[in-house]
Amino acid sequence: MRAERREETAAALRERLRAADAMIDVPDGLWERVREPRRDVTPVTAHAGGESRLRRRPLPMAVIAVAAAAVALVLCGTWWLVAPSIGPGTVQGAAADPSSGSSDAQKDSGPITLRVHNVEKACQKLRTLECALRVARSPYEPYADPGNSAGRTWHGDKLTATCVVTDGQLVTDEKGVSSRRWYRVEKAGGGGGGKGFEGWLPGVRTRNSTEVRLCSGDERPPGYGS
Template identity: 50%
Template sequence: MSGTVGAGPRDGAGGDGEVEALLRARLRAADEEIDTPPGLWERVKGPAPDGRSAAAAGAAGRRGAARLPRRHPYAVVVAVAAAVAAVVLGVWWAFLRPAAVEVRPAGPPRTVPLTVYNGEAACRPRHTLECALRLAVDPHRAYAARDNTAGRVWHGEVLAARCVVPDGQLVRDEQGVTSTRWYRVRTGQGVEGWLPGVRTRNTREVPECPAAGR
């Protein structure tokens, strides 16, 4: 039995050596089969397509890169200044520009409602010619003059008063109340004229008429 056990390792060592020898033989055969393509070394060492060698072509490329024109400092300054100006203009337009002035068409002047008052109690409920009160064309002329009539109004009628003159003709009503104030008024029918101050009991402030509008 001892002879049988001792023979085993020797057989194993011999088998490994044969495998190693076989692998080496195959590697040598493969190496011998590798062949360099025809003309490879000539193409590597030969001149570039324009007649220069590869090394010369590389050096020429480096010299060309070194000869590239550099930006002039003045051009850089101009570009930076233009960029800054654009930013400043944008900030001014967004935040600092003056607000646009909205021009609105002039509307009609503001008016104050004015209620007609008749001193004769009997005429207050009547809408007749005998109970009508006249509007004057000119507050500085006689109120009773025939050619100084602009229209008629009645007690309780609401007029639109635009302004007042304080120095018109003195007028006295049926109750003895006097006044030199005259109101520039407009009726609901569009009739304009002057109403004596004694023909109303106004309690609201009315602006004074400008001299040109009297």
């Protein structure tokens, strides 16, 4: 893929250079004047010692402009050819690292894995009922409603998230962090007797840094927009 990308960049550069070359208006007779012997140096008699020094006439502005344009094209072309192969850790626009949330591949990606986060340090190593976090049936119903429960999860658990809504019930964790983001998640039943479930995890119960697509209307639970 890197070789193909480099070839595509080189082809695009060649097109840009040809277009830029066609836009440069070369003054009439420039190349003939360049090939002719220098006539812009005239001797000037110095002081009484008989020594002479040379005085050079300034170059025409047209020659200076053409030379500056040529240098700029060479520098830009060199950067374009080198940039795609700087190194695997370099982020360049749309060709960024696939782990970055800004790439197009991430926008079209499927489910991602979320890690549950409990801000209460005393509960981060315990899997007791007191330390369980609720996965709700709906992000549009009160989180504390006893009937709004799809399952339990604990700090460090991994859940599969398919999409996110950003207009759910406002939830505030024990540290005062609030969010209306809710992730549609599911967890398969584990071999150790753990039960699987599908539901909605409040955004404050994870520390996700990966872009997740917005849920479509069909993926939202009843109660949306009511």
